Amino acid sequence: MRRNTFVLLLACLLLLPAGAHAKVVDAIAAIVNDEIITLYEVTREAQPALSDAERKSPLPLDDATRSKIRHTVLDQLIEKKLVEQKVRELNIKIGDDEIRQAIEDVKKQNKIQTQQALEAALAGQGLTFDQYRAQLQEQLERLRLVSMEVRSKIQVGESEMREYYEANLAKYTEEESFRARHIFFRISDKAPAEEIKRAMTTALMVLAEAKSGKDFAELAKSYSEDPAARKDGGDLGVFKKGDMQPELQQAILAMKPGDVSELISTPVGFHIIKLEELIKGKVKPFESVKAEIEDAIYRKKSEERFSQWSKELRSKASVEIKDLKGLL
Structure with missing residues (x-):
């Protein structure tokens, strides 16, 4: 030894x-x-x-x-x-201005206005500002090393991007959306049983008329307790999954255009929904997502290249792992 x-x-x-x-x-x-x-x-x-x-x-x-x-x-x-040893070998230096700019970028991304607010946020994670600054410098050095040793050797071609696009069309297809109307019967959370019964009786009567083919927009203007219904006939506009209350979404997803739902109960009252239109999602043009695809392929290649580079770096190094007899 x-x-x-x-x-x-x-x-x-x-x-x-x-x-x-x-x-x-x-x-x-x-x-x-x-x-x-x-x-x-x-x-x-x-x-x-x-x-x-x-x-x-x-x-x-x-x-x-x-x-x-x-x-x-x-x-x-x-x-x-x-990696630290390679950074020293290549004499990679990150200047104070670069670190300061990186810190300002972090503050901006996280909507942190002052240095005191940043230090308080770091303290909540068990870090001092000096510790965080040292970590950030280390990350920037690593990125510079990766750029020099890995990324500069990577190319992404047009045909490769188009192949990726064709293989991942679902990823670049907009979500389907819905256009619907509703008739709303409000129930307060402290409403007595009699009031709830009356509201349900009215709602069931209106539901029967809607199911029989009466003009849904006119029914909404006459009966809906949504303040805007008298003007827009209960129009909910165009929306996507996730924009709706869970109870309404469950009903709408099971409907076809022209269908009228059963009576739907939510914490605020009763609803009757008519699905006017189901708008299929459109595939985004290749040119509009080209930069995103290039970045995705570039990141994947970078990770693969870095993994290979790390293995080669380790194979050339002297690495001795100690036998600590159960301590590890």
Whole structure:
């Protein structure tokens, strides 16, 4: 073992006072080109993943599962260490102005107005501003490295984009939409039983007339308690799934144009719906989504290329993972 590695190992093996209860507090988990990753780092970085796994598991996590998570985190830390070393090797520097601009972009995207508000938001995540700034600098360095080593070598051709478009037409098809009218009978949340009974009796009478073919818009003008109905005949306009109350959506999705629904009860009252039109979703033209497709293919290729680059970087590096006998 080389002297510097031996010194590092001694420095990281911290023991409690000798005796029956002595135990390892920290140790070297891996050595990456003469730089160490400690057991403490692995434990700290693995904690969020372990907590998340415990939250999702119906049973307590067994030792094998915990060990697998820790080893996954160790692999991530090794990759991170190799990237840091490559950043230093290529002398990649991120200036203060770039970091300041990135922070301003984050504030703008999250509608944070002041530095104090940003620091308060970070404190809620257990971070100081200096810690966040260091993380952001690290991310920017990594992005610069990826751009130099990976993205600059990627090309996305026109034919490739068109193939992607044809294979994913559903993704670029607008949602179908609906045009409908309604007749509304309001019921307050504290309405007595007699009032509810009267409203339902009226609603059922109007429903029978609507089902018999009477002009729905005229019925809405005469009976609906929607204030706008007297002018627009209960017109709800054009809307998509997700724009409606759940009870109304369930009914409308089962209807065909021209159908009149049964009486629908919601927390605010009774509704009768007539579906006027079902508007099929249109496929967006290729040119209108071309930039989006190029970005999607570019990101996918970048991820694949970076994964391959990381494997090559690791294969050329000296990486020694320590056997910590059950501590990992």
